[in-house]
Amino acid sequence: MIRTIETSVLTQQISEMCIQVNHCLSPDMEAALKNAAQTEVSPLGKKILGDLQKNLKIAAGEQIPICQDTGMAVVFLEIGQDVHFTGGSVEDAVNEGVRQGYVSGYLRKSVVADPIERINTKDNTPAVIHYSIVPGDRVRITLAPKGFGSENMSRVFMLKPADGIEGVKEAILTAVRDAGPNACPPMVVGVGIGGTFEKSALMAKQALTRDISKSSPVPWVADLEREMKEKIDCLGIGPGGLGGVTTALAVNINTFATHIAGLPVAVNICCHVNRHQTREL
Amino acid sequence: MDKKIRLPITEETAVSLYAGDYVYLTGKMYVARDAAHKRLSELMEKGKELPIDLAQATVYYMGPSPARKGRPIGSAGPTTASRMDKYTPALLDNGLRAMIGKGKRSEEVLRSIKKNKAVYFAAVGGAGALLSKCIKRSEIVCYEDLGAEAIREIEVEDLPAVVVADCHGNDLYQTAAKEYEKPEK
Ligand code: SF4
Numbered sequence: 001m002i003r004t005i006e007t008s009v010l011t012q013q014i015s016e017m018c019i020q021v022n023h024c025l026s027p028d029m030e031a032a033l034k035n036a037a038q039t040e041v042s043p044l045g046k047k048i049l050g051d052l053q054k055n056l057k058i059a060a061g062e063q064i065p066i067c068q069d070t071g072m073a074v075v076f077l078e079i080g081q082d083v084h085f086t087g088g089s090v091e092d093a094v095n096e097g098v099r100q101g102y103v104s105g106y107l108r109k110s111v112v113a114d115p116i117e118r119i120n121t122k123d124n125t126p127a128v129i130h131y132s133i134v135p136g137d138r139v140r141i142t143l144a145p146k147g148f149g150s151e152n153m154s155r156v157f158m159l160k161p162a163d164g165i166e167g168v169k170e171a172i173l174t175a176v177r178d179a180g181p182n183a184c185p186p187m188v189v190g191v192g193i194g195g196t197f198e199k200s201a202l203m204a205k206q207a208l209t210r211d212i213s214k215s216s217p218v219p220w221v222a223d224l225e226r227e228m229k230e231k232i233d234c235l236g237i238g239p240g241g242l243g244g245v246t247t248a249l250a251v252n253i254n255t256f257a258t259h260i261a262g263l264p265v266a267v268n269i270c271c272h273v274n275r276h277q278t279r280e281l
Numbered sequence: 282m283d284k285k286i287r288l289p290i291t292e293e294t295a296v297s298l299y300a301g302d303y304v305y306l307t308g309k310m311y312v313a314r315d316a317a318h319k320r321l322s323e324l325m326e327k328g329k330e331l332p333i334d335l336a337q338a339t340v341y342y343m344g345p346s347p348a349r350k351g352r353p354i355g356s357a358g359p360t361t362a363s364r365m366d367k368y369t370p371a372l373l374d375n376g377l378r379a380m381i382g383k384g385k386r387s388e389e390v391l392r393s394i395k396k397n398k399a400v401y402f403a404a405v406g407g408a409g410a411l412l413s414k415c416i417k418r419s420e421i422v423c424y425e426d427l428g429a430e431a432i433r434e435i436e437v438e439d440l441p442a443v444v445v446a447d448c449h450g451n452d453l454y455q456t457a458a459k460e461y462e463k464p465e466k
Pocket of ligand 1: 067149358
């Protein structure tokens with residue numbers, strides 16, 4: 001059975017999501033930040049985490065965005081293969097949702113139309129859209145606006161198979177160390193291991209949208225996530241990069257098959273304002 | 282140590298500040314980021330007059346989200362300071378006293394801070410709603426065409442910040458992480 005969905009529904013949903021994610025974090029992010037404010041040992045770090053608690057309260061209560069960099073909108077669309085869209089192009093509908101959300105929600109327009117000419121598009125479009133076709137007749141929309149303080153510190157490493165797991169660990173630590181205070185720690189670290197050059201980067205981005213209270217279902221990956229969070233916290237970077245034991249709120253890792261000759265590792269760094277929301281139609 | 286500071290920051294005040302001090306700033310400051318810095322630096326290169334008075338000035342590296350009705354400004358946290366590094370020494374040589382941003386500065390900027398008895402503060406990155414509440418007034422001074430990147434003058438009350446680089450040559454980003462770093466197990 002083919003299910004018909006009007007593209008205007010996408011617009012409506014995405015517009016609401018843009019506004020919501022910029023004012024409220026997901027419950028897992030909120031819980032991790034609250035917990036960190038308790039466990040941090042550096043007095044300055046504790047104070048900063050306390051400021052972040054106040055910030056979240058003001059953002060939600062007075063509808064002021066959590067961060068002024070309300071990001072570039074990244075949209076993941078998982079489309080059931082039995083869905084038929086009517087009422088115009090899906091891409092246009094998504095961008096219209098971003099436009100409406102960013103304009104009516106008083107969000108910052110941070111997108112330039114061309115990377116060299118750099119003229120602001122004034123409505124935060126276009127979004128970066130990733131489509132996938134899945135079985136069924138549902139549509140899952142995940143919106144994850146990304147701030148560029150942390151995006152700029154993200155890296156792809158094309159390791160050699162001989163570098164192995166130790167090489168992967170070193171790559172993650174290198175990216176986090178270099179990011180330091182620039183990425184607004186405490187960070188969430190999204191990692192993609194395997195695939196090709198672009199697949200690793202996409203996995204790293206997707207990893208950031210996963211609930212940070214849940215670890216990977218793959219046992220060795222879950223172990224690596226735990227070990228890397230601990231190692232990152234041992235770097236001492238701390239809240240705001242001003243020293244402390246809370247540097248990462250979580251490390252989320254996704255993996256995929258790869259080529260006999262390669263070991264791609266992508267590290268997508270996100271700040272403590274790790275915004276994302278998923279809705280299903 | 283917590284300190285309350287009135288703007289403009291005098292040389293005497295700058296000298297009294299040390300990396301790690303938590304301060305609350307009150308008074309007037311400018312807001313400028315990438316595109317505005319580029320324009321200011323082009324004017325300085327040509328020896329033309331600047332649209333803002335840099336003497337003892339404080340510049341906040343920030344590009345706010347739009348203000349809702351009845352509010353002076355939207356979310357208003359710091360942006361990454363290193364993107365302004367290229368332009369900063371010339372501004373400091375022209376009287377700029379203090380900068381507020383987030384993230385590491387270049388060696389050249391740190392040297393210029395020392396030479397000019399200036400100071401670099403970090404505001405909490407990603408705390409734009411909290412910082413917005415400290416801003417009582419905001420008006421665009423010039424470059425309105427730059428949108429969120431226009432130069433503004435804002436009036437702040439008890440805006441919290443941390444001294445990262447002082448004029449005594451200290452850089453908190455370099456020292457603080459070492460203090461909490463744990464050797465590999
Ligand atoms: S890195 Fe994140 S918290 Fe920091 S300014 Fe950018 S969006 Fe905001």
